[in-house]
Amino acid sequence: MSRLAIIYESIYPNQRQSIRLRPTPEPLPGQVQVKIHATAVNPIFDYGKFVTTFPTVLGTDAAGEVMKIGSDVAHFRYNSQGDTSNGDKATFQQYCLADADIACKIPSALDYDSASTIPVAAVTAAAALYDLCLGLTAPWVPGGEGLYQGRSLVVLARSSSVGSYAIQLAALSGFRVVTTSSRGHTPYLQSIGASVVVDRSSPALVADIEAAAGGDVEYLLDAISSPETLRAAIEIVKPGGRIARVLRTEESTETAARKKGVQMRFAHGSSHTYPDFNKAFWKAMESYLERGVIKPNRAKVLPGGLRAWEAAYELHRSGQVSGEKIVLRPQETVD
Numbered sequence: 001m002s003r004l005a006i007i008y009e010s011i012y013p014n015q016r017q018s019i020r021l022r023p024t025p026e027p028l029p030g031q032v033q034v035k036i037h038a039t040a041v042n043p044i045f046d047y048g049k050f051v052t053t054f055p056t057v058l059g060t061d062a063a064g065e066v067m068k069i070g071s072d073v074a075h076f077r078y079n080s081q082g083d084t085s086n087g088d089k090a091t092f093q094q095y096c097l098a099d100a101d102i103a104c105k106i107p108s109a110l111d112y113d114s115a116s117t118i119p120v121a122a123v124t125a126a127a128a129l130y131d132l133c134l135g136l137t138a139p140w141v142p143g144g145e146g147l148y149q150g151r152s153l154v155v156l157a158r159s160s161s162v163g164s165y166a167i168q169l170a171a172l173s174g175f176r177v178v179t180t181s182s183r184g185h186t187p188y189l190q191s192i193g194a195s196v197v198v199d200r201s202s203p204a205l206v207a208d209i210e211a212a213a214g215g216d217v218e219y220l221l222d223a224i225s226s227p228e229t230l231r232a233a234i235e236i237v238k239p240g241g242r243i244a245r246v247l248r249t250e251e252s253t254e255t256a257a258r259k260k261g262v263q264m265r266f267a268h269g270s271s272h273t274y275p276d277f278n279k280a281f282w283k284a285m286e287s288y289l290e291r292g293v294i295k296p297n298r299a300k301v302l303p304g305g306l307r308a309w310e311a312a313y314e315l316h317r318s319g320q321v322s323g324e325k326i327v328l329r330p331q332e333t334v335d
Contacts, residue, residue, distance in 0.1 A: 004333050005093030006306050009055045011046065019306055019333065022057070025088035025097045029071035032098050036064040038116035039091040040299070041309070041326040043316040059091030060270075062098075063106060063115035073100045092306060094330045101279050102271040104286040110296070117297035117325040118285070121161035124269030125169055126281050128162075128221045128244035132274060133265040135242065136219070139172045140284035149174035152213040154220040154236060156229050158200055159185040159323040161297050162246055162269070163223035167193050168294050170221075178212045180205070185323050192295055206235050217241060227253065230264075237262050297325040305333030 002021035009016040027033045040061035045051065051058065088097045106115045130138040139145040153175040157163025163179065170177045171193030180200040181189055189197050196212040198205065209232075210217065216238040222229050225247035233243050234253070239261035246267050257264040271278040288294040300321075302308035305328060312326045 003094040004306060004330070004335060005057050005087075005090075006059075006309055007055050008045075008051070008058055011051060017309065019335075021335075022087075022093065024095045027068050027070040027073075027097055030073065030100055031070040032066045032073055032100050032103065033068040034062065034064040034096050034098055035067050036062045036091055036094060036096055036330045037112035038063050038299075038301075038327050038329055040116045040119075040297075041312040041316070041328065042120055043313065043321075046313040046316065057087040057090040057093050059093070061116050061119045061121075062091035062096065063112040063118075067095070070100070092309065092328075092330070094306075094333065099272075102275065102282050104282045104289075106286075107290050110289060113299040113301055113327045113329075114296035115289075116327055117161065117299055118165075118294075119271070120269045121297065121325075122165040122169075122285070122294070123271050123278060123281065124162045124246055124267055125166035125221070125223070127269060127274065127277070128223075128246060128267035129166060129169055129173070131277060133242070133244035133267045134219050134221065136173065138280070138284075139169065140280055145172060146174040150176070152176045152178055152215070152217065154209055154213060154217050155179045155194075156220065156222045156224055156233060157181055157189070158224055159189065160223045161325055163221075164189070164192060164297055165294070166221050166223055172288070172293055178209060180209070182322075188298075188323060206232055209236055220244070222246070225249065231256070234260055234262055234264075298323060299327045300324045301327045301329060303332070304328075306330050307333055 001024050003024050005022045007018050007020045039059050045058040130136050137144045137147055153170050155163050155166045157179045159181045167177050176195045178196045179194045180198050186197040198208045198212055202208050217236050218241040220233050220237050221244045222233045225245040230253050234257050237243055241262055243264045244267050308328050315321050
């Protein structure tokens with residue numbers, strides 16, 4: 001049997017995408033076949049980052065219902081991260097495969113749209129904060145939850161998806177979280193764990209963040225990682241401190257960090273890149289969602305199923321996405 005998928009033949013600005021039927025993949029041992037009810041949109045795919053082979057299916061964030069299982073896998077509603085190096089595991093389609101050990105059950109009270117916002121952004125935040133970048137002890141390690149009580153950590157967030165999950169994970173680790181955003185998002189960021197929200201448009205941004213942190217800043221996660229925010233990050237962090245960034249950067253920025261004696265590391269938001277780390281993360285995420293200590297991003301669902309993909313990317317290109325995640329419902333796609 002075949003199901004509908006977005007087939008990518010080239011990327012922006014010379015897009016050649018179409019909605020076509022492709023064979024429904026069958027699960028191998030350790031995998032599950034998922035009927036995708038919601039898939040979140042990551043703007044990196046619009047510009048072709050990480051895509052090397054065409055034609056392909058893209059998409060990495062989804063939530064849905066397990067329809068078939070491979071060996072030794074229990075049945076569950078799931079959310080997980082797809083793998084765009086394997087079209088069968090990508091999420092811009094009606095059915096996909098997922099590796100069961102980097103997926104998690106979602107609580108019955110959590111809707112598919114909200115759950116689909118979790119995977120890439122939350123994995124990137126975890127990779128940035130813990131063993132892989134800043135080197136902090138993860139909260140799912142015995143004794144890790146609340147370990148950093150009384151210490152400050154800065155997240156340059158601007159209400160981004162990665163920033164929102166970083167704030168929640170850092171708060172779970174016990175940090176007093178200082179973040180940045182426009183004033184309109186302050187109540188939301190405080191509701192998910194930010195202790196202080198500094199106005200990102202402040203002409204004295206660096207001084208404001210340093211004052212809010214109450215002392216030298218040792219740890220900073222830049223969830224935006226533009227040249228502008230990384231320059232501010234280097235200025236904020238003390239010599240010997242650490243910065244995690246989520247995008248590639250210019251050599252001049254790396255040089256400035258080294259000159260000050262600041263470590264700067266790149267966080268990759270792929271569960272498949274660091275499977276051992278992320279297996280533990282996904283196992284813990286199930287309990288975090290049940291407890292309500294991690295809350296999904298706010299979802300904005302576009303009508304039209306997969307056919308809304310172009311409208312979704314245009315919203316990102318025009319800067320109209322702020323404080324929410326664009327979500328498509330593949331099962332609503334009309335052939």
